[in-house]
Amino acid sequence: MSDAVDAIIGQWVAERPDLEEDLWPVHVLGRLQRLGRVLDKEFRTFAAQRGLELGEVDVLTTLQRSGPPYALPAGALLKAAMVTSGAITNRIDRMEAKGLVERVREEGGGDRRTVRIRLTDHGHEVTREYMAAHLANEARMLRALGREESDRLGGSLRKLLESFGDTSIG
Amino acid sequence: MSDAVDAIIGQWVAERPDLEEDLWPVHVLGRLQRLGRVLDKEFRTFAAQRGLELGEVDVLTTLQRSGPPYALPAGALLKAAMVTSGAITNRIDRMEAKGLVERVREEGGGDRRTVRIRLTDHGHEVTREYMAAHLANEARMLRALGREESDRLGGSLRKLLESFGDTSIG
DNA sequence: CTTGATAATCTCAACGTTGAGATAAAACAG
DNA sequence: CTGTTTTATCTCAACGTTGAGATTATCAAG
Incomplete structure (x- = not known):
């Protein structure tokens, strides 16, 4: 299986193969950044529904x-x-x-x-x-x-x- | 060892012991929310230093x-x-x-x-x-x-x- | 063609946060 | 005491985002 971050990393490897060895932190920090956004949206909506x-x-x-x-x-x-x-x-x-x-x-x-x-x-x-x-x-x-x-x-x-x-x- | 989220959960257990069984998701989602904020600040500063x-x-x-x-x-x-x-x-x-x-x-x-x-x-x-x-x-x-x-x-x-x-x- | 619906972008007022500065009270040093 | 520094909160203009609406272009039916 793959998520949006796998897709992003795939694009980087295709465009900048020289960076491939340095992209491993993105597997963690890219996902944390993305999850931050997703959770923020989710919780914000949840709160808004309750005024x-x-x-x-x-x-x-x-x-x-x-x-x-x-x-x-x-x-x-x-x-x-x-x-x-x-x-x-x-x-x-x-x-x-x-x-x-x-x-x-x-x-x-x-x-x-x-x-x-x-x-x-x-x-x-x-x-x-x-x-x-x-x-x-x-x-x-x-x-x-x-x-x-x-x-x-x-x-x-x-x-x-x-x-x-x-x-x-x- | 313990982080800020452990402290938060500790407070909840002390104040609302009836919730103790339901607090386990906070170990993940509370930390993700908090990491989101910390990383956002870190990356924002990093970017700002580069204009x-x-x-x-x-x-x-x-x-x-x-x-x-x-x-x-x-x-x-x-x-x-x-x-x-x-x-x-x-x-x-x-x-x-x-x-x-x-x-x-x-x-x-x-x-x-x-x-x-x-x-x-x-x-x-x-x-x-x-x-x-x-x-x-x-x-x-x-x-x-x-x-x-x-x-x-x-x-x-x-x-x-x-x-x-x-x-x-x- | 013409009409209506869909799509892509821009406009703009409202909103929450930031960050610097103001105000006022407390703590400290001489 | 007196003057200086620190601490706690508030004020306010600037900033970036949101979300609704406007604009312009494409697509689908008839």
Whole structure:
């Protein structure tokens, strides 16, 4: 069997035979790049059908899995999401308007620069429903691979992420 | 060893123990999503250091590997790049201004709707230099994995891409 | 031919992100 | 204390993409 990346590599070998020995990384990184695009599209559509932006899902799930009191500083969210400060401000503005989160400033002697983003009751409910549907969808997407090969694949991907220094959430 | 995704899954298990059995797909898809972001950033920086946008590299390499006459209709480019028509028009506008490609309309009895995008001599040279540096960079990125595990990993990723129906370039 | 449907590209406003800079608070040094 | 540096967030213009619609050309029927 062959996929789109095999076709691309085939074209390269035909056009630039001198590169053939150097094309092996494309089997991994070309596919990762392509899978990134495909998954991004898939997840974006999935979120849109439920009235959410992918970046908003990111914030919702980060807050939910952080546990009580389901509130994090904006800085923690932008590191977890790997985006810039402008993007987080934007997302929170939108989500606050939707009633999914609320900005909470420290009351007592806390740091008055930080703004904690807190999941509202509505945000909690939306996130719970979303996660259930999302996990079912992910399981479906991996049907072709099976549990055993998925585990092996996950192991190699972990190794790769570690080698890139991606060892903590934020 | 553990990576950022292990940390994320650990948080979920602590907060929602009832989901534990359903979290296994995250080991694969969560890492793919995260790798997508990391690689995107890496490749984007790499391209920017050479004065190119990632989307422009996409067009350049697609044209180069397509072989003589190094010209494709705009429609072929947008399918290969998995973007919409507006994005391709934009990219070609920019790249034409940079002298990397040129729009060529069919002369004789050809289809006068189609616009062929042709790599200029300058575009050829830029692409050749870029590919050499890019492949060296990719080999470096996979050092931690080694050739053998890279091949196994590539095989599983191919299977996944095939199951998503990603089996041809256009 | 003529009509209608399909196809290829371009146009343009809306959208989310980036990245530099502004603002304000806290931490540190003298 | 006072002045400097660092930290946390917000502001805003520029950028690339999306997605719907416009334009122009081809194809299929009658």
